[in-house]
Structures are given as structure tokens and as C-alpha cells.
Amino acid sequence: MSTRDLARLDAGPRRAHRLVNRVLTYLFLVLVAVFFVVPVLWLLTAPFNRAPSFTVSLSQPTLQNFPDLFKNPYSASSLLNSAIYSLGSVVLVGGCAGFAAYALSRVEVPGRNLILIVLLLLSSVVTGSAAIVPLYFIAFNLHLIDTVPGVILLMSGGLLPAAIFILKDFMDGVPGSYEESARVFGANPLQILRDVVAPVVRPGLAVIAVWIFVNAWGNFLIPFVILRNPALDPASVQIFSFQTSGGQAVLRTAAAFALLYTLPAVVLYLVVQRRYGFRFYGGIKA
Amino acid sequence: MAQVRIEDLTVQFSGGTRALDRLDLAIEDGEFFALLGPSGCGKTTLLRTIAGLVLPSAGRVVIGDRDVTRLPPGDRNVAMVFQDYALYPHMTVAENIAYPLKVRRVERSRRQEMALSVGASLGLGELMERRPAQLSGGQQQRVALARAIATRPDVFLLDEPLSNLDARLRLEARTFLKRLQGELGITTVYVTHDQAEALAMAHRMAVMDRGVVRQVGTPVEVFQYPANLFVAQFTGSTPMNLLPARVDKGALTVGGRRLPFPSGSYRLREGDRVTVGVRPEYMDLSTVERHDGLPGRVAVVESLGVTSLVTLEGEGISFQVVVPENRAPRAGERGWAVADPARTLLYDDRGELIRAF
Numbered sequence: 001m002s003t004r005d006l007a008r009l010d011a012g013p014r015r016a017h018r019l020v021n022r023v024l025t026y027l028f029l030v031l032v033a034v035f036f037v038v039p040v041l042w043l044l045t046a047p048f049n050r051a052p053s054f055t056v057s058l059s060q061p062t063l064q065n066f067p068d069l070f071k072n073p074y075s076a077s078s079l080l081n082s083a084i085y086s087l088g089s090v091v092l093v094g095g096c097a098g099f100a101a102y103a104l105s106r107v108e109v110p111g112r113n114l115i116l117i118v119l120l121l122l123s124s125v126v127t128g129s130a131a132i133v134p135l136y137f138i139a140f141n142l143h144l145i146d147t148v149p150g151v152i153l154l155m156s157g158g159l160l161p162a163a164i165f166i167l168k169d170f171m172d173g174v175p176g177s178y179e180e181s182a183r184v185f186g187a188n189p190l191q192i193l194r195d196v197v198a199p200v201v202r203p204g205l206a207v208i209a210v211w212i213f214v215n216a217w218g219n220f221l222i223p224f225v226i227l228r229n230p231a232l233d234p235a236s237v238q239i240f241s242f243q244t245s246g247g248q249a250v251l252r253t254a255a256a257f258a259l260l261y262t263l264p265a266v267v268l269y270l271v272v273q274r275r276y277g278f279r280f281y282g283g284i285k286a
Numbered sequence: 287m288a289q290v291r292i293e294d295l296t297v298q299f300s301g302g303t304r305a306l307d308r309l310d311l312a313i314e315d316g317e318f319f320a321l322l323g324p325s326g327c328g329k330t331t332l333l334r335t336i337a338g339l340v341l342p343s344a345g346r347v348v349i350g351d352r353d354v355t356r357l358p359p360g361d362r363n364v365a366m367v368f369q370d371y372a373l374y375p376h377m378t379v380a381e382n383i384a385y386p387l388k389v390r391r392v393e394r395s396r397r398q399e400m401a402l403s404v405g406a407s408l409g410l411g412e413l414m415e416r417r418p419a420q421l422s423g424g425q426q427q428r429v430a431l432a433r434a435i436a437t438r439p440d441v442f443l444l445d446e447p448l449s450n451l452d453a454r455l456r457l458e459a460r461t462f463l464k465r466l467q468g469e470l471g472i473t474t475v476y477v478t479h480d481q482a483e484a485l486a487m488a489h490r491m492a493v494m495d496r497g498v499v500r501q502v503g504t505p506v507e508v509f510q511y512p513a514n515l516f517v518a519q520f521t522g523s524t525p526m527n528l529l530p531a532r533v534d535k536g537a538l539t540v541g542g543r544r545l546p547f548p549s550g551s552y553r554l555r556e557g558d559r560v561t562v563g564v565r566p567e568y569m570d571l572s573t574v575e576r577h578d579g580l581p582g583r584v585a586v587v588e589s590l591g592v593t594s595l596v597t598l599e600g601e602g603i604s605f606q607v608v609v610p611e612n613r614a615p616r617a618g619e620r621g622w623a624v625a626d627p628a629r630t631l632l633y634d635d636r637g638e639l640i641r642a643f
Contacts, residue, residue, distance in 0.1 A: 178372050
């Protein structure tokens with residue numbers, strides 16, 4: 001027996017083994033894909049079905065669900081409210097985090113990294129349901145219950161630390177010589193921030209803005225707890241109200257509303273992705 | 287146009303390290319002045335202190351007749367070119383050059399005009415609408431220079447502006463920069479760790495080591511008469527031969543050989559220990575025995591193009607000689623290295639130059 005024959009004998013079982021491996025891998029991937037794709041398909045079909053159920057089907061196509069949806073007086077207002085809360089958070093968090101991250105990146109504060117990490121840890125508590133009772137009391141004592149600023153401030157408080165943390169990393173990536181050369185030319189700190197640093201970290205700012213928007217847009221707990229007046233409810237709370245008095249979900253309007261509720265986040269993501277490509281330069285540095 | 291005076295300047299960092307230690311220096315109006323030294327010697331700190339980016343712990347910085355020690359960088363009327371050029375990536379070449387003028391509230395049409403004329407004078411006319419990322423290293427360097435020139439500063443501060451260029455371009459840029467400085471006549475302080483750059487470009491230079499100035503002089507002075515062993519070792523493209531010697535009956539004993547004293551007369555006593563310093567370029571290699579030559583065996587021959595650098599092993603010492611291209615020996619041959627007595631230096635036991643009188 002030559003060595004080549006030996007190799008062939010050996011190759012048979014090995015090839016079969018590899019084939020089985022492949023089949024199993026793809027089977028697993030298909031299952032994962034189905035798990036994620038089916039809800040999306042439902043979201044794309046159910047709004048256009050006269051009698052949607054929990055299956056993906058377009059048995060009775062119609063556009064009537066959308067006019068019916070807007071018979072509810074709060075459907076349109078809730079989407080507008082969501083936009084106000086989200087954009088308000090973007091402006092507030094983006095602005096504060098921008099200044100804070102720049103300062104933390106450039107000024108040597110003792111224990112700077114510890115401050116950042118503690119802030120980050122606290123923020124996950126602050127936005128979470130664990131702190132909702134104290135948050136409610138704070139909002140109550142500050143007369144922020146049932147107000148627009150109340151919702152924006154509470155949501156922003158939770159998002160700010162992580163935004164500072166991520167933005168600081170982008171700020172760290174701006175060479176110190178950029179600012180020093182501007183200083184030698186006589187630029188003041190605000191000019192440097194506006195003319196040099198902000199344009200250079202613009203991709204970072206875009207990433208942060210989308211992240212804040214999507215988080216605020218999807219936040220249910222804080223508006224649900226803080227608001228009484230249904231005219232102030234955002235879409236995330238409004239979607240909760242598409243049910244009969246018996247607690248049965250009204251899928252026709254709920255599905256149509258869900259689609260409209262999803263679109264802004266997707267569009268925003270696509271626009272920013274197109275413009276900046278979500279290049280995360282600079283990893284997380286300790 | 288202005289003189290720059292550094293008086294008793296000390297810079298101490300928060301960690302306690304002393305980057306500059308009671309430094310005094312006067313840079314003349316219109317002079318091209320190089321600060322030369324190894325990394326960590328304080329040359330960049332000195333430059334940044336002149337710019338105002340570093341505040342000194344003690345001492346004064348005077349530009350012209352203004353004490354600028356406590357002035358912010360923007361009020362000193364200096365321009366700085368950074369090692370990485372610090373061009374703003376989101377601005378075009380024209381916008382980069384015009385930015386300092388924008389900061390100084392020069393009106394838009396005027397600053398565009400100035401940016402265009404300065405850019406054109408540095409050969410950037412075709413590139414004004416490009417972004418820095420679309421330029422070569424040499425072009426980026428010229429943009430950085432143009433941006434500095436456009437502010438019409440009293441003093442130019444250049445921090446290793448050639449170190450990011452490749453070797454060939456660096457030579458061109460060197461000539462370009464020297465000519466430019468000559469035409470503009472602006473006082474220029476130039477930081478470099480490359481002794482060849484400093485020798486080639488500067489009118490005068492300061493060699494620094496660990497926060498102090500070890501020698502100030504013209505390139506010729508520094509090259510021919512290094513004031514101490516530090517400067518001697520740091521300057522010159524091939525390291526200076528430094529050989530331990532002893533004064534013995536009117537001659538010098540080097541490596542078991544008696545050699546004549548260099549030209550000039552010295553105040554030395556019998557038995558004094560000295561270091562003989564002579565650059566390889568100032569030594570000649572003889573293939574026949576010479577009583578004034580150091581004998582050795584050729585260990586390595588390195589071709590430098592027009593010349594060759596020959597390393598010889600003698601009795602317990604090794605030394606190097608530069609020979610013309612047609613006279614390079616082969617490894618293993620014997621040779622006698624003869625020092626030019628007019629170019630041979632003696633250093634005392636503290637490493638300071640012993641001056642002949």
C-alpha cells in the first residue's frame with residue numbers, strides 16, 4: 001500500500017465528519033435566523049392584514065388598519081410626544097455629555113477612571129426598575145410628575161453616564177497637538193471645542209445621538225410611572241393601550257402602530273450608518 | 287521679528303521631575319537656532335515653554351522687549367509647527383491655513399486672500415481645496431508651515447518638523463526650510479534630535495542634556511570643539527574616537543603607545559589622566575608603520591559611499607578612521623591611524639574640554 005492510498009483511506013471518514021459538522025452548523029444558524037426573522041416578518045405583514053393573528057400571513061390584505069388607528073385621538077399625539085422626549089434627551093444628554101467628556105478627557109482629575117466606572121455602574125441602576133420608587137419620590141418632590149421636563153430629565157439622567165463614558169473615548173482619540181496648535185494661534189477653549197474637537201469627533205457624536213434617541217424612544221417605564229395625562233403619553237406607553245376592556249390585545253391597530261413606532265429608529269440608524277458608517281475608532285481604555 | 291531670551295528658567299513637572307534646570311539662553315533676532323539633544327533632554331519642553339503651552343516653575347521668557355512668561359500662548363505672537371503637523375482633518379488646505387486668521391478675526395475675504403498667497407508661495411496653489419489626508423507627508427509639512435507663516439509671527443517654533451518624512455524628502459525639506467527661513471528672516475527655534483539636521487540648518491545651536499545646556503555655539507564650533515564628552519559623542523555622523531590616555535614625559539600614552547601632544551600648549555601635569563578625542567574624519571590610515579600612529583588590525587570596513595568607515599582593534603582599545611573610497615583596506619590587515627594634530631582634542635577627568643592656549 002502506498003502512502004497515497006493510506007491517505008485516501010483516512011480521508012473518507014474525515015470528509016463525512018466534516019459534512020455532518022457543516023449540516024449541523026447550518027441547521028443551528030437557520031433556527032437562530034427563524035427565531036429573529038419571524039417577528040420581523042409579522043411586523044411587516046400584520047399591519048396590512050384585516051384580521052391579523054399571531055401568525056405570519058397576508059390572507060386579507062388591507063390598508064384600512066392605519067385610518068382606523070388614527071381614530072384613536074392619542075395615536076398621533078403619542079408619536080409626537082415620543083419625538084419630543086427623544087429629541088429632548090438627545091439635545092440634553094448630547095450637550096452635557098459632550099462638555100463633560102471633553103473636560104474629563106483633557107483635565108487630569110485624580111481617580112478619573114474610577115469616577116467614570118462608578119457613574120457607569122450607577123447609571124444602570126438609575127434607569128432600571130430597582131430605583132423607580134426613589135425616582136418617583138424625587139420627581140414628586142420636584143413637582144415633575146405628569147410634566148414633559150420630568151420625563152426628559154429622568155430619562156437623560158440614566159443615559160448621561162454611559163454617553164460620557166463612550167464620548168470620552170472618542171475625545172481621547174483627538175491628538176493633543178490639534179488643540180495645542182489652536183491654542184498657540186490664540187483660540188479660546190470654546191472655539192477649540194467648536195472648530196476643532198467637535199468636527200473631529202462628529203462620528204462619535206452621531207453614534208451617541210442615535211443611541212440616546214433609540215433608548216429614549218423605547219423607554220416605557222419612566223413615562224409610564226411619571227405621567228398621568230394620556231395626552232402626554234409617548235408611543236411606548238400608548239401601544240400598551242390597544243386592548244379591549246377585557247384585556248384582549250387589538251392586534252389590528254396594535255400591529256399598525258408597532259410598525260409606525262419602529263420606523264423612526266430604523267430610518268435614523270440607516271441615515272447615520274450611511275453618513276458615518278458607525279466606525280468605532282478607539283476601544284474602551286481603562 | 288524679535289530676540290528670545292530665556293532667563294534662569296526652571297520647569298518642574300507635578301511628578302517632581304525637573305525637565306529644565308535654571309536654563310539661560312539668548313536667541314538673536316532673525317537667527318535660525320537649533321535645540322539638539324537626545325529624547326528626554328528637555329528640548330521640546332523648552333520649546334513648549336516659549337510657546338506658552340508649559341508654564342515654568344521659575345524664570346522668565348522674554349520675546350523682543352515683552353516679558354511673556356505669564357501670557358497665554360495666543361498673546362505671544364509665536365507660531366508653532368508640531369511634529370505631526372496638527373492639520374485639522376475636516377478642513378481643506380485653504381481653511382487650515384486661514385484658521386489662525388479666523389481666530390484673530392480677520393475678515394473672510396482678507397483671510398482667504400492671505401491663505402491663497404502664502405499657499406501659492408509654498409507651492410501649494412493646486413492643492414488648496416484638498417483635505418490633509420489627500421496630501422503626501424511633504425505637502426502636509428508645507429501646509430503646516432504655510433499656516434504658521436500666515437500669522438506673521440515674531441518667532442517660529444518648529445518641533446522636529448522633518449522627522450515624519452522619509453530620508454530623501456527630509457534632505458529636500460531641509461534645504462527648503464533653510465532657504466525659507468533666510469528669506470523670511472523670522473527668528474526660528476528648531477527642535478531636533480538629529481545632529482546632522484542641526485549642523486546643516488542652524489546659525490547657532492544649543493546641545494542639551496537632562497534639562498541643562500551643555501554647549502551653545504555655531505555648528506562649526508560645536509562640531510570641531512565639543513565642549514565636553516557628552517557633546518563630543520552626540521555630534522558627528524560617526525562617533526568621535528575617545529581614548530583614555532596619560533600625560534607622560536611630554537607625550538601622551540594611548541593604548542601602550544606614546545603619541546605626540548596635539549597642536550597648542552596645555553596646562554597639564556605629569557601623570558594626569560585625560561581623554562583624547564578625535565573624529566574618524568580627522569584621522570588618516572597608514573599601511574606602513576608610523577611612530578605617531580596608533581597600530582591596530584582592521585576589524586570591520588563599512589562603505590559610506592564616497593568614503594569608508596574602518597574599525598581597528600588595537601591594544602585594548604578600538605578606534606575608527608574614515609578613508610577615501612580608493613584606499614579602503616581589507617579586514618585583517620594591519621594599519622596605523624594617525625590623528626590630525628590640529629583636530630585632536632583633550633578632555634579632563636570630568637569630561638570637559640581642555641583648551642589649548
